[in-house]
Amino acid sequence: xxxxxYLNEKRQDCRELVEALGKHFQYxxxxxxxxxxxxxxxxxxxxxxxxxxxxCGFVLKMHNGRSFIEYSLDDISGDKQALAERILRxxxxxxxxxxxxxxxxxxxxxxxxxxxxxxxxxxxxxxxSLLDTCKKLSADLVSRDDKVxxxxxxxxxxxxxxxxxxxxxxxxxxxxxxxxxMMVIYNGEKMSQARFGDGAPSIKEIMEILxxxxxxxxxxxxxxxxxxxxxxxxxxxxxxxxxxxxIAHEAFGHGVEMDQFVKDRAMAKHCMGQYVASPITNxxxxxxxxxxxxxxxxxxxxxxxxxxxxxxxxxxxxxxxxLASAAQLGTTPTGNGRRDSYKRKAxxxxxxxxxxxxxxxxxxxxxxxxxxxMLFQTNNGMEDPKNWQxxxxxxxxxxxxxxxxxxxxxxxxxxxxxxxxxxxxxSMVSDNFKVIGAGMCGKGYKEWVRxxxxxxxxxxxxxxx
Amino acid sequence: MSRVIELLKxxxxxxxxxxxxxxxxxxxxxxxxxxxxxxxxxxxxxxxVTVYVDHDGKKGESSFELSAAMGEAEIQKKIDAAVQRARxxxxxxYELPDGGVLDKNLPSNIWDADPxxxxxxxxxxxxxxxTVPGGSINACExxxxxxxxxxRNSRGVDKTQRIGRVMIEAIPTFTKGxxxxxxxxxxxxxxxxxxxxxxxxxxxxxxxxDRFQAKKPQTPMEISVLxxxxxxxxxxxxxxxxxxxxxxxxxxxxxxxxxxxQENGTGxxxxxxxxxQVPGSExxxxxxxxxxxxxxxxxxxxxxxxxxxxxxxxxxxxxIQEPTGNLPCLKAEAGSMTKADMKAKPYLExxxxxxxxxxxxxxxxxxxxxxxxxxxxxxxxxxxGISMSGKLSDVxxxxxxSSETVIEGAYEGPALLLMPxxxxx
Numbered sequence: 001x002x003x004x005x006y007l008n009e010k011r012q013d014c015r016e017l018v019e020a021l022g023k024h025f026q027y028x029x030x031x032x033x034x035x036x037x038x039x040x041x042x043x044x045x046x047x048x049x050x051x052x053x054x055x056c057g058f059v060l061k062m063h064n065g066r067s068f069i070e071y072s073l074d075d076i077s078g079d080k081q082a083l084a085e086r087i088l089r090x091x092x093x094x095x096x097x098x099x100x101x102x103x104x105x106x107x108x109x110x111x112x113x114x115x116x117x118x119x120x121x122x123x124x125x126x127x128x129s130l131l132d133t134c135k136k137l138s139a140d141l142v143s144r145d146d147k148v149x150x151x152x153x154x155x156x157x158x159x160x161x162x163x164x165x166x167x168x169x170x171x172x173x174x175x176x177x178x179x180x181x182m183m184v185i186y187n188g189e190k191m192s193q194a195r196f197g198d199g200a201p202s203i204k205e206i207m208e209i210l211x212x213x214x215x216x217x218x219x220x221x222x223x224x225x226x227x228x229x230x231x232x233x234x235x236x237x238x239x240x241x242x243x244x245x246x247i248a249h250e251a252f253g254h255g256v257e258m259d260q261f262v263k264d265r266a267m268a269k270h271c272m273g274q275y276v277a278s279p280i281t282n283x284x285x286x287x288x289x290x291x292x293x294x295x296x297x298x299x300x301x302x303x304x305x306x307x308x309x310x311x312x313x314x315x316x317x318x319x320x321x322x323l324a325s326a327a328q329l330g331t332t333p334t335g336n337g338r339r340d341s342y343k344r345k346a347x348x349x350x351x352x353x354x355x356x357x358x359x360x361x362x363x364x365x366x367x368x369x370x371x372x373x374m375l376f377q378t379n380n381g382m383e384d385p386k387n388w389q390x391x392x393x394x395x396x397x398x399x400x401x402x403x404x405x406x407x408x409x410x411x412x413x414x415x416x417x418x419x420x421x422x423x424x425x426x427s428m429v430s431d432n433f434k435v436i437g438a439g440m441c442g443k444g445y446k447e448w449v450r451x452x453x454x455x456x457x458x459x460x461x462x463x464x465x
Numbered sequence: 466m467s468r469v470i471e472l473l474k475x476x477x478x479x480x481x482x483x484x485x486x487x488x489x490x491x492x493x494x495x496x497x498x499x500x501x502x503x504x505x506x507x508x509x510x511x512x513x514v515t516v517y518v519d520h521d522g523k524k525g526e527s528s529f530e531l532s533a534a535m536g537e538a539e540i541q542k543k544i545d546a547a548v549q550r551a552r553x554x555x556x557x558x559y560e561l562p563d564g565g566v567l568d569k570n571l572p573s574n575i576w577d578a579d580p581x582x583x584x585x586x587x588x589x590x591x592x593x594x595x596t597v598p599g600g601s602i603n604a605c606e607x608x609x610x611x612x613x614x615x616x617r618n619s620r621g622v623d624k625t626q627r628i629g630r631v632m633i634e635a636i637p638t639f640t641k642g643x644x645x646x647x648x649x650x651x652x653x654x655x656x657x658x659x660x661x662x663x664x665x666x667x668x669x670x671x672x673x674x675d676r677f678q679a680k681k682p683q684t685p686m687e688i689s690v691l692x693x694x695x696x697x698x699x700x701x702x703x704x705x706x707x708x709x710x711x712x713x714x715x716x717x718x719x720x721x722x723x724x725x726x727q728e729n730g731t732g733x734x735x736x737x738x739x740x741x742q743v744p745g746s747e748x749x750x751x752x753x754x755x756x757x758x759x760x761x762x763x764x765x766x767x768x769x770x771x772x773x774x775x776x777x778x779x780x781x782x783x784x785i786q787e788p789t790g791n792l793p794c795l796k797a798e799a800g801s802m803t804k805a806d807m808k809a810k811p812y813l814e815x816x817x818x819x820x821x822x823x824x825x826x827x828x829x830x831x832x833x834x835x836x837x838x839x840x841x842x843x844x845x846x847x848x849x850g851i852s853m854s855g856k857l858s859d860v861x862x863x864x865x866x867s868s869e870t871v872i873e874g875a876y877e878g879p880a881l882l883l884m885p886x887x888x889x890x
Contacts, residue, residue: 006534034532045557045715049527049550050515056532057509072507074533090492090506094585102500131553149716191719191826229829232685232854232890263497263604265636265647324502343509345495382819384835386638386647387676389850391819391833412824416833416852444634445651465831465854465890 001122003115003174004034004161006056013076014165017060020084022167026106027063029166030076031300033342037158040127042134044142044150049127052156057342060087061301061323067101068324072343104327107301111168116297120176121202122157130155130203137210141184144218147225149191152183155206164302173297177450179438180206182217188225195377195395196220199293199437199452220396227396227411232465236372236400237415238365238457241434243394245453246378247460248283248353249441251390251419252276253453254383256285256310256319257336257348257443262328266385268316276316277423282356283311283455285320287335292452293437294351301337301346308334314424322348340447347443355455358429365428365459367403373464374398374405375413378439378453388419397464417463430457469514469531469540470617478548480524481517481561483618485754486510489610492580496605499592516544517561517619518551525554559781562757563620571742571749573655575629580609583657590659591635594666597674602666603647604636616756624756630655630747633662637669639677648673648817648836653747653874672816676836679847682889688839690853690887691807691814696821698876700830701737701795703823708764709791710775714782719825720770727768730862732885733800737765739774739792740877748793748875759790768861797878800866807867807883813853814838814881823857830857830884855887 014030021028037052058076062069071087093101134153141151157178164171181197196217198209239247252268260266268276277283287296287305298304301323308318321329322337325348338349366374377395384390392415399408415422435454442448466486473482493505512531517524527550529543570576575583587607595602608631615625631654638647650669652662692700704726712718720726727734741759742749752758757777764772773783780788808814817835824830831854839848863886866879 006532010534043715047554047556049553050547051527051529054530056530056534067501068503070503070505072505072509074509077534087506090508091504092581093501093504094581097494097501097585097588100496100499100501102497102502104502127550128553152715185715185717190828193717193826224827227827229827229854229856232852232888262502263636264638264645265603270643328497328502343489343507345493345503345505380820380822382833384819386645387835389819389833389835391822391852393822411827412822412829414822414831414833414852414854416819418850444649446634463852463890465852465888 001120001159001176003117003172007032007034007161007163010076011163014163016080017076017083018165018167020080021060021062021087024088025062026065027109029061029164029302030058031342032058032163034161035158037156039154039156040130040134041152041154042131042138043152044138047131047135049131052158055341059339059342063106065106066103070345102328107323107327109166109168113170116173118175121204122159122176125203133207137182137214141182141214141218147187149185149187153210154181157203164298166302169302171298171302175296177201177293177437178203178206180210182210182213184217184221186221186225188222190225192221192224194221194224197438201291223409224396224411227409230397230410230413230464234461234463236369237460237462237464238369238374238400239460240374240376240457241454242378242436243375244355244455244458245353245436246381246392247422248355248455249350249453250381250383250392251422252283252310253285253350253353255385255388257350258319258321258329259325259348260385261319262325267388268319268385271316274316275314276420277311277314278426279314280358280429281311281314281423281426282309284309284356285350285353287351290352290354290435292352292435293450294452299335299337300339301333303333303335303337306335320348320350322346338449340449344447347447349443349449350441350451352435352452354435354453355429355458357431357433357456360428360430362430362432362457365430365457366400366405368428368459369400369403372400373410373413374400379412390419390422391416414465415462416465422460422462425461426458428459432456466512466615466617468537469512472541472544476544478518479516480519481619483515483561483616485513486615488613492584492609494584494588494607496588498601498603516547516551518548519558520552521555523555524558525551525556527551527554557782559778561618561620562622562755562777565622565624565756565758567624567751569626569751571626571628571655573629574657575609575631575655576611576627584609586659587631587633587657587662590662591633591666593663594670597670599639599641600670600674601638601640602635603638606634608632616752616754618756622756624752626751628655628747631657635666637666637673639673641677646673646676648676654745655747656745672836675847676849679836679849681850682839682848684851684890686889687886688889689810689812690884691812692882692884693815694871694873694876694880696815696818697879697882698795698874699821700823701797703825705737705739705764705795707825708770708773710773710779710783710785710788713773714779722770722772724770725768726765726770727861730768732863733866734767735765736763736767736798738763738796740794740796741792743794743875743877744872746794746875750793753791757788757790759792760787762789762792794875797866799868799870800879802865802867804867804869804881807865807881808840811842812840813889825857828857830855830860851889853887853889855884859886860884
């Protein structure tokens with residue numbers, strides 16, 4: 001697949017609209033999006049091949065010399081002067097609010113023209129073959145154990161084309177990503193639901209991931225059907241890369257989104273240059289930090305992707321910003337301005353967030369635990385950037401006794417407590433590393449964007465319940 | 466919508482079609498402290514098309530979205546591609562809902578208001594609550610929406626509804642010296658009442674002051690935990706979701722009709738009804754995405770699963786004579802205990818949770834508590850830094866519901882739910 005023909009045809013319309021609005025505003029940008037997604041799904045009773053959640057439209061961002069104004073619309077065809085006048089009219093502010101508008105510097109508009117394209121293999125797979133794969137995998141899972149009530153297999157490729165134009169800047173990008181997911185419903189000692197999935201830049205890799213996970217998801221379903229609730233308490237814990245990523249994301253990532261600094265909503269604002277984690281802790285975020293689901297060329301503000309080191313040897317060194325927060329803070333935007341879609345505002349958001357690998361061997365880490373748990377698979381989490389409390393839920397844990405993993409599964413497992421206490425308790429960091437590119441992240445309870453997170457295994461001490 | 470419908474009607478390969486269109490105009494204000502950072506306006510239309518193809522004794526369907534700028538040739542191409550996809554799908558046959566023409570507004574005083582003036586009035590109402598010494602509203606986002614939702618299908622459904630709605634996201638904060646705490650407020654309504662908005666934000670301003678004073682109590686402890694409406698709604702929806710026709714059809718549900726969720730229980734019996742509308746709720750609707758009308762349904766009666774609910778398609782799969790539609794709102798019957806009686810003995814009342822965690826399959830309920838009020842039998846103090854957990858089945862057996870009821874969001878029911886014997890750490 002290649003860059004959107006539709007957006008290519010709209011380049012001149014974009015330029016003309018930027019020019020028309022430029023007579024009224026000191027800065028004007030337009031972002032055009034054409035995102036297509038496909039959902040291919042099969043279980044023992046149904047199948048599906050259809051478009052997934054995509055988007056196609058435009059959002060304008062303007063600066064009137066004081067503050068920001070945005071306008072989202074589906075199409076920009078027709079008379080640009082008339083459209084500019086409509087936008088001016090509809091974005092008016094009540095006179096009593098005008099005096100309350102912030103005074104932020106006009107964003108820089110450095111000249112740049114570049115087109116970015118990342119190849120993928122999507123065109124090599126047709127709907128029929130992908131559905132056939134899902135059906136076969138589902139049937140295979142169901143056939144492995146008569147206690148499997150149903151098995152869902154889902155492949156979701158999506159393709160992103162974005163066009164960004166200002167008076168001095170014209171950028172385009174197109175890239176793809178695919179997610180693969182399996183879920184087994186199992187009726188053992190009790191009902192259980194076991195999940196397995198990941199993301200990858202190619203469908204070939206997704207096929208390999210799904211095939212490699214068949215035994216694992218069935219085995220997990222059997223164990224979860226016997227899983228017990230955990231006895232609440234404070235434990236030594238070894239995290240798998242998914243849970244390490246969840247900690248990076250919820251415990252700290254949201255707290256360094258710098259639009260929260262502007263609003264005095266983040267404790268991290270006051271902790272720059274201070275130890276916030278154990279000295280063996282290093283953490284990054286960035287669309288350019290690794291190749292995963294949130295690896296774009298430029299963000300939704302037209303800022304090029306970065307690799308931002310957030311924590312260096314336990315010390316907080318940087319945050320993540322969008323254009324508006326960077327303007328207000330007087331910093332350089334880090335390429336983290338992201339939108340749920342063209343219909344929504346850009347905020348400072350995470351992209352690919354992870355801890356760096358360390359030097360410890362996983363087996364040594366497990367061996368070091370007298371009694372504790374190894375936690376697996378992200379379920380959900382909730383941030384609290386101001387007060388640095390966390391809630392991270394793992395799908396399951398396996399008890400560790402005398403340095404060995406047992407066959408005792410617990411589910412679900414909710415980690416909670418204080419962020420600095422958790423991060424400062426990191427005592428071992430494994431030498432392996434994995435980023436899981438199948439996540440969605442909200443800000444508060446809205447504004448969903450695709451993210452990845454991960455890292456090595458960590459040894460921490462934390463409250464589980 | 467009419468262009469695509471003409472093309473769908475001309476396509477002889479189709480056995481049916483459905484078009485869902487949502488036109489949204491919004492006006493949005495983003496405040497940093499009391500200053501306006503960004504003003505947004507949106508004017509968008511989302512058009513979703515589903516084609517149905519009967520083949521080989523089965524039914525195939527496939528959906529796609531139209532973009533506003535698509536010409537006739539592009540739309541035709543999308544239809545043809547969807548037909549090919551539908552031919553790959555071999556699902557059990559079902560009929561689309563038939564007939565029914567409707568054009569109706571949902572109750573709201575937002576629809577006719579001037580967005581720019583109303584935006585300012587809402588902002589005034591929010592910041593009028595910013596009167597607590599040491600308190601502030603560090604961020605506030607105000608979204609005014611006007612949605613027109615229309616569903617048409619090949620069997621004569623043509624239904625339109627309009628709703629004006631508002632969402633406020635506000636961050637009440639309390640600061641003393643270098644210490645500062647916040648709470649999160651997500652307030653949604655369809656009828657603007659300035660005094661009500663100010664009162665709601667003021668309530669949270671008082672609570673954030675309490676969070677500042679809150680301490681971690683002595684733990685571990687075992688105590689009755691009181692849930693407020695938002696968490697009660699989330700708990701009851703977890704039970705209700707399990708009873709959706711689609712979950713039952715795909716073997717993904719835990720409970721079956723006739724199951725006693727509170728067997729040998731000593732608490733109040735749960736009676737839960739799913740409804741089309743709750744006054745003031747943005748989720749209220751006249752019809753679901755299929756265009757099917759709703760049939761109010763009691764899914765749990767006296768603790769026993771009474772009925773499933775869901776869409777026309779999955780209802781037909783389960784041989785339900787009159788499917789209920791995918792009902793969006795929930796009502797729970799009042800209990801036998803007054804709020805005062807609930808608070809006569811030691812309790813922990815959750816005012817702010819990270820999010821209640823309910824896991825039916827693993828028989829778990831719990832969550833991290835950001836602010837709660839702890840009554841030890843003598844005095845009530847704000848507490849923080851704790852988490853609670855328990856067995857869901859134990860909670861269901863012993864829960865008590867307040868006799869006082871409230872309407873909040875898409876929930877109508879007891880103001881408090883008491884869960885005895887929860888473990889707090």
